Amino acid sequence: MGTENFLKWDIETLSKAFANKTLSPVDVMEKLLMNIEKDNEQSNTYITVLKEEARSAAKQAELEIGQGHIKSIFHGVPIAVKDMIDTKDSRTTMGSQIFKDRIPDEDATVVTKLKEAGAIIIGKTNTHEFAYGASGDRSYFGPPVNPFNDRKMAGGSSSGSGTALANNLCYAALGTDTGGSVRIPASYMGIVGMKPSFGRVSKYGVFPLAWTLDHVGPMTRNVKDNALLLKLLVGQDKQDPFTLPSEAEDFTRMLNAGIEGTRIGVLELSDFVADEVRKEFEQAIQHFQQLGATIHVIKVEEYDKLLAAFRTTMQAEAYAVHAENINNYPDGWDEEVKNRIVSGEMVTAKAYIEAQLIKGQMTQNYINILKDVDVVISPTVPIVAADVNERIVKVNGKEYPIGIVLNHYTGPLNLTGLPALSLPIGVSESGLPIGLQIIGRPLSEATIYRFASALESVLNNC
Structure with missing residues (x-):
């Protein structure tokens, strides 16, 4: 070479x-x-x-x-x-x-x-x-x-x-x-x-x-x-109380295992998935089927409630992180970022606790879904890249604040803590990359890599 x-x-x-x-x-x-x-x-x-x-x-x-x-x-x-x-x-x-x-x-x-x-x-x-x-x-x-x-x-x-x-x-x-x-x-x-x-x-x-x-x-x-x-x-760290006990793991061990006979859950798509993203996503589903997986459309009940709980949690915790900085440094912030942080001051203890209860319920819902399928897939982002500083985006004829679009499929996985990977599956007519998200059970990163590798191999040979 x-x-x-x-x-x-x-x-x-x-x-x-x-x-x-x-x-x-x-x-x-x-x-x-x-x-x-x-x-x-x-x-x-x-x-x-x-x-x-x-x-x-x-x-x-x-x-x-x-x-x-x-x-x-x-x-x-x-x-x-x-x-x-x-x-x-x-x-x-x-x-x-x-x-x-x-x-x-x-x-x-x-x-x-x-x-x-x-x-x-x-x-x-x-x-x-x-x-x-x-x-x-x-x-x-x-x-x-x-x-x-x-x-x-x-x-x-x-x-x-x-x-x-x-x-x-x-x-x-x-x-x-x-x-x-x-x-x-x-x-x-x-x-x-x-x-x-x-x-x-x-x-x-x-x-x-x-x-x-x-x-x-x-x-x-x-x-x-x-x-x-x-x-x-990976690995437990006594300086981070959130880390989990774990042994050394080879995450490459299933990269060449193939996916014949496996089951893939396909998250029911929202109304604001752009047509060009939907097209590439559906093509990826066909590739998975050709590789021997069966496809099962799933719906996460009360998904809007899950999204709201994620956003409440982020607002509250981001304000808690930065409250002292806001007081000590009144200037020097990007205005949009500062406004987003300060908005967290309005989150009540009741709202935060309710969000944590929803977190527990919805995490279990995902785990139950993943008992019947090996992984769940969705688009990573519902739209291709918008213009710099664009804050209202039009998708399929309707306008949405960009903030509720970009993390529609990704944010809930931060609340539930489940592993999720994005890999490229194609480009739009204008040449902008499009990604697919693969979601797995807790600590199932090797399985996610198995499915990602199988799809990557097909796409590399297209």
């Missing part, structure tokens, strides 16, 4: 090239840094590029790999980290003017895990301010630019992690997901994004948006890379 297109390689191919000395971590890093320097002023992908740290780490990785001391498949691999995730001695801003010079004094647990595996943190990616926006277009540093159409939003809030992968400016990235913030940009950037089961991955050192909804998840260009990265990230 030639090395001319190495920035597009999967992680396994890159790792083998490092081990065989046909490609150098230093050469890869220099090429990436050069491309980032050329691209970033226009694309706003990275808030901070860790040039000298990354160069030094690449030299060290080359030395260690050359001596046969290979720490993991990620040794020497450049990875981007969303700027909600602390990196020791390197600024973590949350996309905010208020914290534009904030320098953490320790790494988040997930960053520690990356470094221990030999991965190289190349930079901190842009984010919707404080991760409070599914559009991804409100950052003090300017919104990341959608490489498929620069007038369109990149999706949020992990917008920079999405554009970094779409532009081949890293090999994998970390995002955070409170209502779809890994999966929405994954859908809009034509990449793979996983929101693991709640408690799978430590959030220690991650700036919170809503404690019971926040997740950290891997973002990659293909399914196998995603499964490999999740394996690295």
Whole structure:
């Protein structure tokens, strides 16, 4: 294999090239840094590029790999980290003017895990301010630019992690997901994004948006890379009381198992699924059938109540996180983000408690549905990427606030804590990527990857 297109390689191919000395971590890093320097002023992908740290780490990785001391498949691999995730001695801003010079004094647990595996943190990616926006277009540093159409939003809030992968400016990235913030940009950037089961991955050192909804998840260009990265990230952390006890797990173990004889639940679609999204989704269903799965249309009873409980929970918890900041820093906020945060002050204790009761009921409803099917699928996002700063969208002749559209299918999975992955299934007539969401039982990420891999294989051969 030639090395001319190495920035597009999967992680396994890159790792083998490092081990065989046909490609150098230093050469890869220099090429990436050069491309980032050329691209970033226009694309706003990275808030901070860790040039000298990354160069030094690449030299060290080359030395260690050359001596046969290979720490993991990620040794020497450049990875981007969303700027909600602390990196020791390197600024973590949350996309905010208020914290534009904030320098953490320790790494988040997930960053520690990356470094221990030999991965190289190349930079901190842009984010919707404080991760409070599914559009991804409100950052003090300017919104990341959608490489498929620069007038369109990149999706949020992990917008920079999405554009970094779409532009081949890293090999994998970390995002955070409170209502779809890994999966929405994954859908809009034509990449793979996983929101693991709640408690799978430590959030220690991650700036919170809503404690019971926040997740950290891997973002990659293909399914196998995603499964490999999740394996690295999972594990109980005594510094995060939400993490679950878990043993090491190989999430790639079923990637080649096929899905013949399996059962797939198809979530009944809402009225505001755009025709072009519906078309690609229905084509994906046909692919699953051709692979041997049976399809079963399902309806989640009282879905509107579930959505309302998710939004109530987010409002209340986001205000609780930021109430002190609102008082201490009256200025320096994006107005839309600040208004959204302040609205949480109006959520009553009664409303919040009722939302938690609904959470328990609806989580059990999903689990009951998943007793009869192996996974449930839906579109990731009901519409293709809207214009930057567009807040009212027209879908099939009707107008809707964009906020209730973007996370319609993703947000409920943050409330229930179930694992869910987005993978690309096609593009619109205008060339904008479209994603499909696969939902699984608690702790069933390997099963989700199995179905995603099967569909990815078919789509790659179309």
